[in-house]
Structures are given as C-alpha cells and as structure tokens.
Amino acid sequence: MKALLTLAIETSCDETSAAVVRNGREVLSNIIYSQIDLHKLYGGVVPEIASRNHVEKISGVIDEALRAAGCTFEEVDQIATTYGPGLVGALLVGLSTAKALAFSLGKPLIPVNHIEGHVAANYIAHPDLEPPFVALIVSGGHTHLVKVVDYGHYEILGKTRDDAAGEAYDKVARALGIGYPGGPQIDRLARLGNRTAIPFTRTYLDQDSLDFSFSGLKSAVLSYLNQMKMKGEPIVIEDVAASFQEAVVDVLTDKAVAAALRSQVKTLVLAGGVAANSRLREVLDLKTKANGLRMLYPPIELCTDNAAMIGCAGYYAYKNGHIADMTLNAVPNLTL
Numbered sequence: 038m039k040a041l042l043t044l045a046i047e048t049s050c051d052e053t054s055a056a057v058v059r060n061g062r063e064v065l066s067n068i069i070y071s072q073i074d075l076h077k078l079y080g081g082v083v084p085e086i087a088s089r090n091h092v093e094k095i096s097g098v099i100d101e102a103l104r105a106a107g108c109t110f111e112e113v114d115q116i117a118t119t120y121g122p123g124l125v126g127a128l129l130v131g132l133s134t135a136k137a138l139a140f141s142l143g144k145p146l147i148p149v150n151h152i153e154g155h156v157a158a159n160y161i162a163h164p165d166l167e168p169p170f171v172a173l174i175v176s177g178g179h180t181h182l183v184k185v186v187d188y189g190h191y192e193i194l195g196k197t198r199d200d201a202a203g204e205a206y207d208k209v210a211r212a213l214g215i216g217y218p219g220g221p222q223i224d225r226l227a228r229l230g231n232r233t234a235i236p237f238t239r240t241y242l243d244q245d246s247l248d249f250s251f252s253g254l255k256s257a258v259l260s261y262l263n264q265m266k267m268k269g270e271p272i273v274i275e276d277v278a279a280s281f282q283e284a285v286v287d288v289l290t291d292k293a294v295a296a297a298l299r300s301q302v303k304t305l306v307l308a309g310g311v312a313a314n315s316r317l318r319e320v321l322d323l324k325t326k327a328n329g330l331r332m333l334y335p336p337i338e339l340c341t342d343n344a345a346m347i348g349c350a351g352y353y354a355y356k357n358g359h360i361a362d363m364t365l366n367a368v369p370n371l372t373l
C-alpha cells in the first residue's frame with residue numbers, strides 16, 4: 038500500500054511548526070521555531086507579536102520541513118492544520134497557509150483539534166499504543182482527563198474549572214520573578230527545595246469529581262509571598278516552588294489514576310506542555326505501578342507544541358473522513 042504523507046502546520050500559540058508524517062506515526066521531519074525569547078520580555082505570550090511572527094516564519098518553516106523530509110509539495114497527500122483551540126490571530130496564520138496550500142495543490146485539507154494533537158504525540162512515541170486508554174492532558178491552556186475510546190472518539194471525564202495547570206505554573210513563576218515560561222523554571226528550582234516546607238491546600242472538589250481547580254492554590258502561593266514580605270521574613274523560592282509543585286502533582290496524579298481505574302483501562306498516557314515536568318512523571322510512575330497500570334509519556338520535544346503531533350492526529354482524522362472545505366475557520370475556544 039502506498040504510504041500516506043501528511044504535511045502538518047501548527048501555529049496556535051507561540052510555536053511556528055511544520056512537519057511531514059508518514060502513515061500517521063512516522064515523523065520524517067518536525068521543525069519548531071519557538072518565539073519564547075520574544076515573549077519573555079513581556080512575561081507571557083503577546084497575541085499580536087505571536088501572529089506577526091508566525092506570518093514571518095511560516096513559509097520558511099514549511100520549506101525546511103519538506104527539505105528535511107526529502108519531499109516536495111506535490112508528493113504530499115494531504116495538509117493538516119490546527120484550527121483551535123488557541124489564539125485566534127495565531128491560529129489564522131497556520132490555517133490560512135494550509136488552506137492556500139490545499140487549494141493550490143488540490144489536496145485534502147484536514148482540520149485538527151490542538152488537544153487531540155497533544156494526545157496523538159503518544160501514538161508517535163509508542164508505536165503499539167491503541168485505544169482505549171485514559172489521557173491526562175496538561176498544558177498552558179488545558180487540563181483534561183479524557184477516555185480515548187477509539188481514534189477520534191473521546192469521553193471527557195474531568196477538566197479544570199478555572200486555571201489550567203500550566204497557567205498556574207506560569208502565574209506562580211511570575212510572582213516569584215523567575216521568568217516565562219514558568220513550568221521549566223519551577224521544575225528546576227523545585228528539585229533544590231523542600232516539598233513539605235509549606236503545606237499548600239490540595240483542591241479535590243466534590244467527592245468522586247475528576248474536575249480540577251488550581252486558582253485557589255495560585256492565590257494561596259501569592260498570599261504566602263505577600264505575608265512573608267510584610268513580615269520581612271526571607272522567602273526560599275526553591276521551597277515555594279517545590280511545595281507548590283507537590284500540591285499540583287498530588288491532585289493531578291490521584292485523579293488521573295482514579296480516572297484510569299474507574300474507566301477500566303490498563304493504560305494511562307500523559308500529554309501537553311506540563312507533561313515535561315519531572316516530578317509529575319516520577320509520581321505518576323509510582324502511583325500507576327502501585328495500581329497495576331501502564332504509564333506512557335511522549336519525549337519532551339513532543340510534549341510542547343509541535344506539528345508532528347498535528348500530523349499524526351490529522352492522519353486519523355482523515356481515516357475517519359474529516360475533510361474540511363475552504364470555509365474552515367479558526368475556533369479559539371474549540372473543545373474536544
């Protein structure tokens with residue numbers, strides 16, 4: 038059978054990325070241009086700057102993805118693009134480019150949900166992974182527990198009622214004055230701190246709920262920092278980072294394991310930018326092992342935003358008959 042080549046484009050936030058993926062799971066190229074250095078100056082992603090930089094970089098990134106994969110536009114079978122959720126101006130750059138390519142080349146245009154893309158990163162990393170399984174998706178914009186019933190078929194088991202886990206990391210990091218993005222910095226500092234130094238409350242919500250809430254924890258950290266400043270007492274940022282992280286990780290891991298057990302699946306997968314977190318991986322390993330579950334993670338470069346995961350999700354979307362026409366628009370608050 039002839040191989041199916043997907044050219045995928047991702048511009049939903051602050052990474053401009055293009056990839057070529059063969060038959061869904063084999064990544065021939067995955068070019069990622071990160072704008073992080075531009076946004077760092079402002080302590081977070083500035084939507085206008087993100088859109089403008091996507092416009093500047095997208096053509097070069099696509100050319101490089103094709104060159105690295107050793108193929109031409111004509112050899113590509115389909116164009117997959119993220120159309121939501123994300124920043125509307127940023128999404129539109131990748132989406133418009135994908136539409137222009139699909140139209141001019143006469144190839145199918147495949148719409149991909151960014152959250153599905155994060156889950157699909159695990160299909161690339163683990164060639165034998167098949168649904169059903171439960172996914173914990175933790176990123177800057179999302180915190181979801183999802184049962185992947187089949188390719189493209191999801192049941193939402195729980196989600197955040199306020200801040201996403203990554204958002205809480207970024208806000209706490211900003212309060213600690215350790216820069217953007219906060220996740221990797223807190224991860225690094227936490228390794229040097231005492232996880233039990235400050236007993237921040239864990240928010241489990243109603244009994245049996247698989248929803249999350251991180252805004253109370255974020256406020257508790259901010260109020261702790263203010264109190265220490267008012268009392269003139271020293272703040273050990275390593276201890277704050279470690280204690281905050283432990284509170285996030287405790288809740289995420291307890292609920293993820295409960296979701297897998299309740300769904301009667303044998304496999305739990307982690308996805309999204311926060312999946313890069315070393316303590317989250319460590320605790321998930323321990324708790325899944327204790328409960329007889331198989332635990333899978335994507336490698337770090339497939340955790341944060343990239344087009345290879347969009348190419349993989351796009352392959353399965355195509356197999357399920359999801360082909361868009363030229364009226365496809367960006368949907369900033371798209372859900373699974």
Ligand code: KG4
Pocket residue numbers: 050175176177178179202203204206207218219220221224309310311312313314315340341342
């Ligand atoms: O998936 P992603 O690249 O973008 C979204 O779709 O949101 O995730 C970015 C988020 C940021 O909030 C960043 O702070 C967080 O992932 N992150 C981490 C780590 N690396 C990235 N959070 C905790 N620990 C990390 N090592």
Ligand code: ZN
Pocket residue numbers: 151155176177309310341342
């Ligand atoms: Zn993402």
